[in-house]
Amino acid sequence: MVLTIDVGNTRIKAAVFEGDSVLGKFVFEKNQLEKKIKNILEKFQNCSDLVVASVGNVEKQSFLTFEKQLNIHFLTHENAFPFVNKYATPKTLGIDRMVLAAGAVLQFPKQNRLVIDAGTCVTYDFIDESDHYLGGAISPGLQLRYETLHNFTAKLPLLELEVPESYIGNSTAQSIHSGIVNGFVYEIDGFIDEYRRNFSNFIIILTGGDTDFLAKRLKNTIFANSNFLLESLNQIFQYKIDND
Numbered sequence: 001m002v003l004t005i006d007v008g009n010t011r012i013k014a015a016v017f018e019g020d021s022v023l024g025k026f027v028f029e030k031n032q033l034e035k036k037i038k039n040i041l042e043k044f045q046n047c048s049d050l051v052v053a054s055v056g057n058v059e060k061q062s063f064l065t066f067e068k069q070l071n072i073h074f075l076t077h078e079n080a081f082p083f084v085n086k087y088a089t090p091k092t093l094g095i096d097r098m099v100l101a102a103g104a105v106l107q108f109p110k111q112n113r114l115v116i117d118a119g120t121c122v123t124y125d126f127i128d129e130s131d132h133y134l135g136g137a138i139s140p141g142l143q144l145r146y147e148t149l150h151n152f153t154a155k156l157p158l159l160e161l162e163v164p165e166s167y168i169g170n171s172t173a174q175s176i177h178s179g180i181v182n183g184f185v186y187e188i189d190g191f192i193d194e195y196r197r198n199f200s201n202f203i204i205i206l207t208g209g210d211t212d213f214l215a216k217r218l219k220n221t222i223f224a225n226s227n228f229l230l231e232s233l234n235q236i237f238q239y240k241i242d243n244d
């Protein structure tokens with residue numbers, strides 16, 4: 001059994017795998033990390049390995065507490081990844097993006113793939129059919145857009161996510177919802193259209209905290225899987241055993 005942990009910018013997500021099956025899924029805050037891992041390990045006593053990908057500022061020490069119980073694997077740029085990294089600054093590429101790219105290559109061999117992770121930030125990652133990682137884009141996520149609009153203006157309120165009534169916002173609130181929600185959807189569909197103009201065939205994987213909200217609203221057909229990063233961690237773990 002493998003415990004996979006994704007330390008994001010805002011939250012931590014974890015899942016226990018037996019082979020390819022998910023036995024349990026967990027979401028928690030950074031300050032609950034040690035307590036939650038302890039609880040998970042009490043529930044799943046056959047966990048032998050812990051695989052972590054972290055872009056957040058969590059102390060490595062918090063995981064090392066469990067060193068006696070588990071083999072701990074901290075993914076870094078030094079690990080073997082199943083693609084050729086063509087990013088101009090490979091050392092600054094987010095480990096979460098590398099894990100998503102690896103998962104796309106392992107789950108969808110020999111085809112072009114676009115991975116969209118709609119989390120705190122939205123990331124776009126493109127890996128072509130020759131398994132070359134080309135890069136993509138980073139933009140603010142849905143929640144971040146609401147917060148930024150409020151934090152950097154004098155008059156704009158902090159609103160909760162709401163589906164806009166129309167693209168023509170007829171009030172301050174509706175204008176904000178339209179700008180953020182419609183803008184977000186247009187951005188993603190716009191990127192997908194641009195990729196389509198340049199690559200004949202590719203699979204699109206959508207993941208991250210806003211997966212379900214977005215999946216219903218995009219005009220393009222996508223493969224929606226909010227667990228894709230955790231599943232990819234599990235797959236990399238299998239790959240890592242074979243290749244490191």
Ligand SMILES: Nc1ncnc2c1ncn2[C@@H]1O[C@H](COP(=O)(O)OP(=O)(O)OP(=O)(O)O)[C@@H](O)[C@H]1O
Pocket residue numbers: 007008009010011012055096118119120121141142143144161208209210
């Ligand atoms: N319970 C929740 N708490 C926070 N965000 C949530 C929640 N449910 C859905 N979301 C949405 O998920 C987005 C955050 O995504 P996610 O949880 O994947 O981010 P994260 O933990 O920071 O991970 P990453 O850094 O990998 O993006 C927000 O834009 C928000 O709209």
Ligand SMILES: CC(C)(CO)[C@@H](O)C(=O)NCCC(=O)O
Pocket residue numbers: 009055092093094095096097121123138
């Ligand atoms: C873009 C984020 C914040 C998304 O979690 C993360 O992947 C990261 O910190 N990336 C580093 C910059 C880059 O990927 O080029």
Ligand SMILES: [K+]
Pocket residue numbers: 117118119120121122123208
């Ligand atoms: K993200």
